[in-house]
Amino acid sequence: xxxxxxxxxxFMILGAIYAIHARDILSAVIAGGIVGYxxxxxxxxxxxxxxxxxxxxxxxxxxxxxxxVVLDSSRTEAYGRFDGQxxxxxxxxxxxxxxxxxxxxxxxxxxxxxGEGTLRMSDAYxxxxxxxxxxxxxxxxxIFDFRGYDTLGEATVLVTAVLGVxxxxxxxxxx
Amino acid sequence: xxxxxxxVKKTTQLIAGMIFLYGIYIILHGHLTPGGGFAGGxxxxxxxxxxxxxxxSDFLILVRKESGSTIYENLGVLxxxxxxxxxxxxxxxxxxxxxxxxGTPGELISAGFLPLYNICVGxxxxxxILSIFLALIIFKEEILK
Numbered sequence: 001x002x003x004x005x006x007x008x009x010x011f012m013i014l015g016a017i018y019a020i021h022a023r024d025i026l027s028a029v030i031a032g033g034i035v036g037y038x039x040x041x042x043x044x045x046x047x048x049x050x051x052x053x054x055x056x057x058x059x060x061x062x063x064x065x066x067x068x069v070v071l072d073s074s075r076t077e078a079y080g081r082f083d084g085q086x087x088x089x090x091x092x093x094x095x096x097x098x099x100x101x102x103x104x105x106x107x108x109x110x111x112x113x114x115g116e117g118t119l120r121m122s123d124a125y126x127x128x129x130x131x132x133x134x135x136x137x138x139x140x141x142x143i144f145d146f147r148g149y150d151t152l153g154e155a156t157v158l159v160t161a162v163l164g165v166x167x168x169x170x171x172x173x174x175x
Numbered sequence: 176x177x178x179x180x181x182x183v184k185k186t187t188q189l190i191a192g193m194i195f196l197y198g199i200y201i202i203l204h205g206h207l208t209p210g211g212g213f214a215g216g217x218x219x220x221x222x223x224x225x226x227x228x229x230x231x232s233d234f235l236i237l238v239r240k241e242s243g244s245t246i247y248e249n250l251g252v253l254x255x256x257x258x259x260x261x262x263x264x265x266x267x268x269x270x271x272x273x274x275x276x277x278g279t280p281g282e283l284i285s286a287g288f289l290p291l292y293n294i295c296v297g298x299x300x301x302x303x304i305l306s307i308f309l310a311l312i313i314f315k316e317e318i319l320k
Contacts, residue, residue, distance in 0.1 A: 049209035053201070057217045064224065065308060072315065134277030134286035135206040143211075144292045148259060148271035155252050155296055158303045162248060165307050169314040 005042055012038045025075050029066045033059065050139045178231030187229040194222040202297035206286045212293040216300030223305050232312055241309040244302040251299025258291055 015034030022028040036059035043052040125142055133141035143151050178184065202215030259271050266272025275287035284290070 050211065050214075053210050053214040054217075057214050057221065061217055061221055061224065061304065064228070065311070068228065069311070130280050133273065133289065134280055135289050136281050136286075137206050137208065137211075139209070140206045140211050140289055140293065141286075144289045145271070145273055148292075151292070151296065152255065152259065155255060155299055158300065159248060159252050162245070162303045162306045162310075165310050166245070169310045171314065171317045 001045065005045060008038045008041055008045075023077060025077055026067065026070050028077075029063065029070055032066075033063045036063075050137075179229050183229050187225055191222045191226050194225065195219060198222065198297075198301070202293055203283070203290065205293035205297075206289045207281065207283070212296030213300055215293075216297040217304055219297065219301035220304035220308070223301075224308055227308070227312070232316060241306060241313060244305045244309065248299055248302035248306060251295045251297075251302060255292060255295040255299070258288060258295065 012035045015031045015038070019028045019031040019035075022031060036055065040052050040056045040059070043049075043055060125146060126138070129138055129141050130136060133145040135141040135145070198215045198218035198221075200215075201210040201218060202212055205211035205215065262269050262272030262274060266274035273287040273289070277287050278285035280286070
């Protein structure tokens, strides 16, 4: 199980690296799709079908929109010059990456083994959730009953995003 | 945007309705099976996006469709907020109180407010994704004009 997930995560890293370095933007977008669809398989392997359904649907719609945009505009990437400032930025990114790696290494030493044990808060959600919410699907019970504020916030974020897109893209005013 | 060939159009005619029905099924059974408002809403928007991509924008009056979808999007969030606020009135002064009778767990009509929340979020997500897609297409048409 852990070996399978490790292999899939390796594929995701390869796809992401190819997406950065591809000369053709269309192939970069499709290589970015590798990351999303591999994540779907990971979600199915760790038994999270709710997340898998959402991820596969969102990934498909995003890929369709990105491909439609790329086909209608340019397919070649505009490369900038690689001067001293670029070297400084790359060096700073590398230092921050090493610090983060060291911190995550220390943090993961104090966690439980992968797939074992639950957090204290999730025990309160799992025990007797069907009686409290009346919903057989525990995920729906959590996101709409225990964590209703979160879902309201997510819905509001989506509305705000649409408002921003309409504000930026509207050229002529509506009569 | 130009439409595609006759093969794509006929296949889209056959499939789009079924995709729409599947989205409604995912939304309505959100409290019983995996899925829910977010996944079902995006599937609903996907059936519309499929139709628009296959037939092109000559057949559809896009601006009117966009104003409709923005209205439904805002309506979805407002009804969601209103249903949550009713908990303040009837559910012992608790925001998001699930004060409707819960019924038998496992049946289609059960779990009080959760199916209603699912329907609101489903309508809102579908209208949002469709609004963004239509805004991109309308932007390109306006540029070309």
